[in-house]
Amino acid sequence: MKIIIRFFMGISFLIYLLLLTVLLFFMSRGFWSEMPLIEYMKQSSNLVPFKTIKGYVLAMTNGSMNLIIPIKNLAGNVAAFLPMGIFLPYFSKRLNRHKSFTITMTVIILSVEIIQLVTRRGSLDIDDFILNMIGALIGFGLWKVMTDRKARKNAVNV
Numbered sequence: 001m002k003i004i005i006r007f008f009m010g011i012s013f014l015i016y017l018l019l020l021t022v023l024l025f026f027m028s029r030g031f032w033s034e035m036p037l038i039e040y041m042k043q044s045s046n047l048v049p050f051k052t053i054k055g056y057v058l059a060m061t062n063g064s065m066n067l068i069i070p071i072k073n074l075a076g077n078v079a080a081f082l083p084m085g086i087f088l089p090y091f092s093k094r095l096n097r098h099k100s101f102t103i104t105m106t107v108i109i110l111s112v113e114i115i116q117l118v119t120r121r122g123s124l125d126i127d128d129f130i131l132n133m134i135g136a137l138i139g140f141g142l143w144k145v146m147t148d149r150k151a152r153k154n155a156v157n158v
Helices: 002-025 037-043 051-062 068-081 084-091 098-118 126-157
Strands: none
Touching (some): 002 068, 002 084, 084 098, 098 126
8 A cells, every 4th residue: 555655646746846847947937038147137036035925915905916916926836835845755754854854945946946047937036935935834844744643643553
């Protein structure tokens, strides 16, 4: 039974990675801009924490933007990396610790943001990083709850 679950998790993880790659690199704005790379980097980067988030929240409260756009952006950035919080600790025991998981996710998400910027397939936005990290940590929290519950159940049954 464990082999079947591991196989299912492996296939699910590969499908998730494929979909995430398409979402992050092939459905993004900024595909092959004509401006010089340095200018593109300046114009498409946000290094001010909560600037984009605050703008979306403000737009939602004052009705200046279609509600779907900020919800899709905010919730989408959280949801995009939530599965990482389950898949990574499942496949790597080392990533079952909060500190190692957080460091690994920081490197992964920063790498994605930089690759999006350099390839002009998106922007470098600290708010995307924050929301992606929140999603990954929510997934990690769900993973810990599931594994802790299973461990307690197994301890009672012994």
